[in-house]
Amino acid sequence: MIQSPIITAFGLKKTYRGASKPAVDDLSFDVRQKEIFGLLGPNGAGKSTTLMMLCGLIKMDAGSMEVLGLDVRQNGAEVRRRIGVAPQEIALFPTMTAYENLVYFSRMYGLPGTAIRETVLEYLGVFGLADKSSQRVATFSGGMKRRLNLVAALLHRPQLLILDEPTSGVDVQSRRMILDYMRRLQAEGVTILYSSHLLDEAEKVCSRFVILDEGRRIAAGALAEILAANGGSDNLEQMFLHLTGRGVRD
Amino acid sequence: MKILATIWKESILLVRDLGGMSLIFLMPLALVIVMALIQDNSFEIMQESRLEVLFVDEDADALGQRIAQALQASPNIHLIKNLKGRPLTAKTAERLVRAGDYKAALIIPEKASITLRKKVEETAGGLFAHYGFGSVTSSVKASPPIDLQILFDPAIKPNYRQALTGAVEKMTTSVQATWLMDDIQRRLGEATGRGGKTIDFSEMIHVRQNDASSDDAGGMALNAVQHNVPAWSMFAMFFILFPLAGNFIKEREEGSMLRLRLISGSQSPVIAGKFLFYLGVCLLQLVLMIGVGLYVMPLFGLSKLALGANHVGIVLTGLAVAMAATGYGLLIAVYFITPQQALSFGAISVVILAAIGGVWVPVFAMPPIMQKLSPFSPLNWGLSAFNHLFLRSASTAAILPDLAKLLFFSCATLAASLLIHRSRIVL
Ligand SMILES: Nc1ncnc2c1ncn2[C@@H]1O[C@H](COP(=O)(O)OP(=O)(O)OP(=O)(O)O)[C@@H](O)[C@H]1O
Ligand SMILES: [Mg+2]
Numbered sequence: 001m002i003q004s005p006i007i008t009a010f011g012l013k014k015t016y017r018g019a020s021k022p023a024v025d026d027l028s029f030d031v032r033q034k035e036i037f038g039l040l041g042p043n044g045a046g047k048s049t050t051l052m053m054l055c056g057l058i059k060m061d062a063g064s065m066e067v068l069g070l071d072v073r074q075n076g077a078e079v080r081r082r083i084g085v086a087p088q089e090i091a092l093f094p095t096m097t098a099y100e101n102l103v104y105f106s107r108m109y110g111l112p113g114t115a116i117r118e119t120v121l122e123y124l125g126v127f128g129l130a131d132k133s134s135q136r137v138a139t140f141s142g143g144m145k146r147r148l149n150l151v152a153a154l155l156h157r158p159q160l161l162i163l164d165e166p167t168s169g170v171d172v173q174s175r176r177m178i179l180d181y182m183r184r185l186q187a188e189g190v191t192i193l194y195s196s197h198l199l200d201e202a203e204k205v206c207s208r209f210v211i212l213d214e215g216r217r218i219a220a221g222a223l224a225e226i227l228a229a230n231g232g233s234d235n236l237e238q239m240f241l242h243l244t245g246r247g248v249r250d
Numbered sequence: 251m252k253i254l255a256t257i258w259k260e261s262i263l264l265v266r267d268l269g270g271m272s273l274i275f276l277m278p279l280a281l282v283i284v285m286a287l288i289q290d291n292s293f294e295i296m297q298e299s300r301l302e303v304l305f306v307d308e309d310a311d312a313l314g315q316r317i318a319q320a321l322q323a324s325p326n327i328h329l330i331k332n333l334k335g336r337p338l339t340a341k342t343a344e345r346l347v348r349a350g351d352y353k354a355a356l357i358i359p360e361k362a363s364i365t366l367r368k369k370v371e372e373t374a375g376g377l378f379a380h381y382g383f384g385s386v387t388s389s390v391k392a393s394p395p396i397d398l399q400i401l402f403d404p405a406i407k408p409n410y411r412q413a414l415t416g417a418v419e420k421m422t423t424s425v426q427a428t429w430l431m432d433d434i435q436r437r438l439g440e441a442t443g444r445g446g447k448t449i450d451f452s453e454m455i456h457v458r459q460n461d462a463s464s465d466d467a468g469g470m471a472l473n474a475v476q477h478n479v480p481a482w483s484m485f486a487m488f489f490i491l492f493p494l495a496g497n498f499i500k501e502r503e504e505g506s507m508l509r510l511r512l513i514s515g516s517q518s519p520v521i522a523g524k525f526l527f528y529l530g531v532c533l534l535q536l537v538l539m540i541g542v543g544l545y546v547m548p549l550f551g552l553s554k555l556a557l558g559a560n561h562v563g564i565v566l567t568g569l570a571v572a573m574a575a576t577g578y579g580l581l582i583a584v585y586f587i588t589p590q591q592a593l594s595f596g597a598i599s600v601v602i603l604a605a606i607g608g609v610w611v612p613v614f615a616m617p618p619i620m621q622k623l624s625p626f627s628p629l630n631w632g633l634s635a636f637n638h639l640f641l642r643s644a645s646t647a648a649i650l651p652d653l654a655k656l657l658f659f660s661c662a663t664l665a666a667s668l669l670i671h672r673s674r675i676v677l
Contacts, residue, residue, distance in 0.1 A: 057511055080512055091509035093259070093501070095266045100259075107255035108513045108520075152509060 006160060006191050007031035007054065011063035014049055023049040025215040027063070031193050036186050038202040039195040040236070041212035042244075047195040048088050050212075051164050054193070055080055068160060084153035088164040088195075090145045091152070094138035098129055098148055101137060102155060109156040123151045127177065143174030150178060161185065161192045167201060179205055199236040211236070213244050256523020257530075263497055264531070270493035274535060278486030279542055286478040286552050301410050304343040304355035305329045311363030313396075313425055317356075320421045326413065344401055353406045354414055357399040365396050366426065374433040383441045398422065472612060472641060475553050479543035480636035481609040484571055484629045486539065487532040488600045491579030494528050495592040498583035521668060525576055532572035558643035567639060567649060570656035571632040577663030578628070584671045603627045631655045 012027040024046040031037040039047050052058040054065060056076020065072040067079045092101050102120040111119065124130045127147040137145060150166055163182070167175045182192055182205060196202050202209060203223060211219040211226075219226045219239070226239065233239035264270060303321065307314040321327050330352070331337060343355035400418060402411055438444075501507040510520050543555025557564065579596070586592035604610060606620060607627030616624070624630045635652035638644035 055512060057508075077516065085512045087505060087508055087512065089505040089508070091505035091512075093263065093506050094504060096259070096262055100262060104255055104259045105509065105513060108252055108510060110252065113251075 004033055005030040006033050006068060007037075007193065008066045009050075009054070009063065010065070012050065012053060012060055012065065013062040014046075014053060014058060014060055022061075022215050024053070024060075024212075027210075027212070027215070027217050029210040029217070029220060031191060032208075033191055034186060034189055035207045036182060036192045036194055036205050038206035038209040039193060039212070040197070040199060040202050040209055041195075042197055044214070045197075045212040046215040047197075047212060048164055049215075051085070051162055051193070051195060054162060055083070055085055082158060083160045083162055084156065084158035085162045086150045086153040086164065086166055088168070090149050092137045092145065092148060095136055097134050097136055098124060098140070098144075099133040101148065102152060105152050106155050111156060119155060123154060126181070127151055143170040146170045147174060147178065150181075159190055161190055163192060163194045165196055166194065167196070167198065175201075199240060203236055209236075211240065218243050252519035253523045253526065256520055257527045260497070260524055260527040264493055264527075267493060267497070270496060273492050274486060274490060274531065275538065278482055278489070278535060278539060281485070282478050282482040282539060282542060283546065283550060285482060286474045286547060287550060289478065290474040290552060301326060301354065301414065302328045302330055302352055303414065304333075304338055304346060304352050305331045306338045306340050306343045306355065306357040307331065308340065308360040309358040309362040311361075313363040313366055313422075314358040316425050317358060317418065317421045320424075321356075321417060324417060327417070340399075347401045347403055350403055350405070353403045353410065355401040356414070356418060357401070359397050359399070362396045362398070365394075366429065369396075370426070370429045370433050374430060374437055377434070378437055378441070383437065472637070473553055475543055475547050475555050476637075476640055477612055479539055479547075479555050480640065481604075481629075481633055483536050483539035484575070484607075484632045484636075485600065485604045485609050486535050487571055487575040488578060488603070488629065489597075490528050490532050490535075490575050491582050491596040491600065492593060493531075494524070494576070494579035495583035495586070495596055496589055498524070498580075499586070499589045499592055503589075517671060518668075521580070521671065525580060525664065528576045528579065529569075529572050532575050533568055536568045536572065556640055558639045558641070560639050560643055560646060563635075563639045563644065563646045563649055566646065566653060567632065567635040567656075570635075570653045570660070571628075573660035574628045574632070574656045574663070577660040577667070580667040581663040581670075584667045584674070604629050606630070608633055628656060628659050631659075 008030045010028045012024050013022055014024045015022040023044075027046070027050060029037075029039075039050060041047055049058060053060045054067060054072060056072045056079055060073070068082055070079050070082075072079055093104070096104070099120060102123070103116055106116040106120060107113075121130070121133070124133045127150070129144060129148060129151075132140070132144065137148065140148065146166065146169060150163065153161060153163070166178055166182075170178070179201070182194070186192060194202070194206065206223075208222050209220065209226065210217055219230065221229070223236070226236070227233055230239045230243065233242055305318060305321070307318065318329060318331070322329050333342065333346075338355075340357050343352075343357060346352050347355045398418065400415060498507075501510075511517065540555065540557070544557075548554045582592050582596045582599075586595065604627070606623045607613075607629030608616065608624055609629055613621055613624045613630065613633075631652040635649040635656075638649050638652075
């Protein structure tokens with residue numbers, strides 16, 4: 001099966017103002033249709049920076065990026081309209097209820113008013129939040145917030161999902177629910193670009209990866225390819241420590 | 251649709267923000283009532299403060315009486331002729347003014363009436379002799395001029411000094427002219443053999459007293475209610491920046507603004523929704539404050555707010571002030587990074603703009619240097635428009651310059667906010 005790339009990134013580079021070294025340096029990768037692609041790396045590797053460049057919210061200094069056939073530099077707004085993004089930080093209104101948050105975001109997506117209530121209630125049900133729908137988000141647990149943060153990216157049923165550490169700070173049950181749902185979406189034909197520093201978790205859901213450290217790509221490809229190319233480690237974590245050493249990252 | 255959704259969202263956020271709600275609705279209500287009560291007396295003093303003038307009448311004749319009469323008729327001057335039951339002397343008056351106990355003294359010298367009569371006779375006689383009636387009795391320049399003296403405390407306000415000098419000059423000229431005419435008539439009667447005819451000159455020119463600041467007829471004086479209601483309404487409206495900037499920065503910090511950037515192609519509906527919502531809140535504040543002026547102030551023994559007749563003008567002014575206040579709040583919100591910066595700068599700047607704009611103390615009661623600054627405060631533009639409308643029922647054309655300034659300010663702050671907000675793509 002030959003899959004055409006849905007994201008093509010080439011030679012991405014970004015240095016934040018005042019920073020001594022680039023946050024992302026000469027990064028290239030491509031994501032194919034209907035796959036779950038892992039953007040992996042330790043803290044500060046440049047994962048979030050890459051994803052924000054992909055949405056056009058951070059300008060790249062060099063390189064090029066095409067998403068769904070659109071050049072991000074020129075059509076950032078159009079790209080954002082077509083994809084769903086769950087940012088790493090919880091991006092919700094804490095003093096509004098779960099239901100109000102989702103209704104507001106649906107309206108901002110421009111969804112037809114008649115369908116909004118139904119869609120929102122459906123997703124709240126799927127993610128086990130139906131009975132908490134009229135509670136303020138501020139009262140939610142970390143796992144509930146994380147799930148709601150994901151739902152807010154799904155409302156307009158995008159064909160490409162960008163999830164920045166969708167499982168950070170959640171318990172086993174929530175994590176399982178989120179990962180299962182990602183697989184279900186994949187089965188429905190949705191492409192997912194997923195970032196994580198949890199290499200073992202990524203191993204389970206992703207078909208292909210790019211691994212970053214300090215802004216640079218240190219490995220890329222399918223799991224078996226990567227492991228084979230790096231002296232036959234048993235898993236990603238072992239290989240990663242082998243490649244980068246045990247020093248703590250920023 | 252997106253704008254409406256944002257307005258709905260903002261209303262939820264504000265209603266659940268009890269601190270913000272009380273700040274923009276309760277604080278101004280308390281403030282306006284307290285300030286009106288505190289200033290109620292001082293406004294009366296400011297308005298009705300009469301100049302006490304020591305009056306020394308060493309003449310004790312017609313001229314002194316006429317001048318005293320005229321000055322006593324003036325509502326702004328209070329003549330003091332006796333002190334501790336004794337008539338004032340020139341020496342005591344001088345001493346009292348020097349000491350700063352009184353602001354001014356008017357001294358009519360001894361024999362002033364006699365001298366004036368003599369001079370009138372000399373002038374009229376000279377005139378008649380010139381045209382060949384009668385004979386010259388004495389030289390015109392024979393008697394020295396009458397030396398009316400007005401002593402001023404150097405600290406007296408220039409407008410009081412002018413008013414008093416002007417009044418005295420007017421009176422003496424009038425007395426002089428009347429007497430001269432009388433004398434000429436008498437002489438003409440003698441020369442021609444016909445009886446004298448009394449002519450009344452007083453109605454030839456009628457000078458109407460007008461307040462310098464009123465450009466329309468029927469103006470009313472500024473009082474504590476008329477000043478404080480519009481003044482503190484505007485103060486409250488500019489304080490809208492508290493919930494506006496507070497919520498805005500919170501959204502930026504909490505990440506929901508990132509979500510809106512991710513969702514929305516354009517940020518305009520988000521900004522427009524916020525702007526419109528807070529504009530509405532500002533107008534609601536104004537309506538509440540005017541309601542307090544109309545229905546609550548009288549309960550405290552204060553006068554009822556007078557709105558004047560130009561209600562369309564009031565709506566337009568309210569709208570313009572609300573737009574300026576919201577624009578300013580938005581600019582503060584997008585410019586500052588942390589809530590502490592935004593709120594402390596915002597609060598201090600509004601207090602300063604309010605002070606120089608004449609909210610705390612009316613502009614006319616401020617020192618001259620501050621009066622020069624007040625045209626730079628948007629609160630002053632609004633206050634000036636409201637005063638025109640409330641006190642003088644000014645036409646909409648009369649407040650147009652103030653409205654134009656407010657609208658320009660609003661557009662400028664809004665445009666700057668949009669530019670800054672867009673440029674902050676990196677969160
Ligand atoms: N707004 C910013 N300004 C300056 N430097 C930044 C900014 N955001 C991130 N950085 C720096 O850029 C580098 C990459 O950060 P980034 O957030 O992309 O890493 P990450 O892989 O997402 O890490 P994490 O797992 O902690 O989320 C880090 O060194 C970080 O300190
Ligand atoms: Mg990150």
